[in-house]
Amino acid sequence: MNKPVAVDVENAAPVAAPETALPGTSSTSPPSAGPAYVVLGGISFSHFLNDTMQSLIPSVYPILKANYALDFAQIGLITLAFQFTASLLQPVIGAFTDKRPQPFSLAIGMSSTFLGLLLLSIAHSYAVILIAAAMIGLGSAVFHPESARIARLASGGRFGMAQSVFQVGGNAGTALGPLLAALIVVPFGQPSIAWFSTIAFLAILVLWRIGVWYKPLVAARKVVAKPHPHAPGRRRVLAALVVLVALLFSKHMYMASLSSYYTFYLIEKFHVSTQTAQLFLFIFLASVAAGVFFGGPLGDRFGRRYVIWFSILGALPFTLALPYVGLTASAVLTMFIGFILASATSAIIVFAQELVPHRLGMISGLFFGFAFGIGGVGAAALGEFADRYGIDVVYQICSFLPALGLLAVLLPRMPRHAH
Template sequence: MNKPVVVSEEALAAPVLAADAMRGPAARAASAGPAYIVLAGISFSHFLNDTMQSLIASVYPILKDSYALNFAQIGMITLAFQFTASLLQPVVGHFTDKKAQPFSLAVGMGSTFFGLLVLSVANQYAIILVAAALVGLGSAVFHPESARIARLASGGRYGFAQSVFQLGGSFGTSMGPVLAALIVVPFGQPSIAWFSLIAFLAIVILWRIGVWYRPQITDKKPAPIHLHPDAPSPRRVKIALVVLVALLFSKQLYV
């Protein structure tokens, strides 16, 4: 004979959380809608980051005149900067895909902070190369994880979130040369140190974003992805990626 089940009034009044607990962070974020404050913060940080990144090329004329550099040496500064800023991005993205690092954005921005300080006092060509590489390293750490946060904060509106995120970067790229003309040209190389205040502001913002991001991370293994029957073959995906990289390369070649 079955025993009667006794349910207390407290149990009946308690909210049911099982369904929400079973969902992943992305699903919960999508149901909650866009996190506008986080999205605005990561976009503004993108603006600050790309402002400092574009500053490097903007001060080339000053460095060329101050140290009598030739175009080959200017090109090496660009290589040192782009090697860390661009080529290391896939490495950082691969690492953070395996294990998310919520505070890596603030730490990476610290590299930009020190790079600007070193560049402002550099008196040797080798030190200029090191400073450019440090600034580039901050950008390499910033972009992969910040793009992930923009998607996580989108609330399912991925196109909107990505466009807001990219808007900050585009505006920052255009602002760097303007600030260089207003500050660095009249006050010289030591005035580059003032831009480290921008990096410090970005560190504070990104640390706060990391605090928001940390609870969103799950240690559970992701569910296996089942491809749609009409999904493109791996060979076509690789070809599309190669074409995309070629288009981006050609764009940067003349910009």
């Protein structure tokens, strides 16, 4: 059996490298310093499976809207039900696991997603749809804080890279969801959602194996870090967290406008079919996954402040142009928007973790939870707005949100080792 990662309590960087094989697998190569790639791959794959299932919810909105005669406000409330449970519980769960890490909580939490998918597939009323969405959100609330901690522990000190590997799995799953919906759910209807519960079962198995790897670290109390002695003071840290939250707001509010209503925008403005609109959504979400992948390593290399600055403000020219272009240009612009905005994801999360390294679970849960909450509240608010003023107006107003990227100039410079 391979040795677990030993983590320096002072700086959370590995001091003895792990074998890259999970317990129960074989590896004859000698230990070498660096990330535990198999663990990172496993947690990223689990994130991929988790977010593939989650992305089914917005992907089947056109079907649910037609089957139950829903308006845009009701569609937004489905997103709110899903995002609210994820957003509300994530920081609570993260704070709890900071004090009492739970190695197998990830596998147990995935069971809620498993049951939520089955319930969504057989739902025959709007209330049951809301309950199913909330159960899937609960699974997400359990998954994200502890899995982000595991990604950092397995990083070998390359925190941005590890967070990007973790995040890109989720974004790839988010991108794949609409494509699977177009190929499976649209032709076979709402009951076919139950087929995706097999994905949840696979995720449970993978997460259980990761829990076996993680358990010795918990027993050895190797999962807590202390702030760097040259880190910013308490007030500066609080101010920086407020800035990061504002940047996250601008990013995810705009992302909510695309992930929840982009298909309706294309159908209404360009009269494309539902399947075609979902393919365009897949293109956007795939560009998001690519942006996440490159954002973390660039933050490790050049500094996270610069990546955050570019990734939020850099999308502004493209978002301003989007409401006024044709179908092909819309696809091209959303590719740039998705790539540039998503490159901030890993940098924001890791920057926040480095500001408060002794509260990794709480910080990860807070930021993931806030992102989910903004997505949910934003979707509900934008849905109501779209019902009143039209979907075109939504994108005209949201196009100015990336201007909040100017706030990145207020972020403190972190100790050099953090990059």
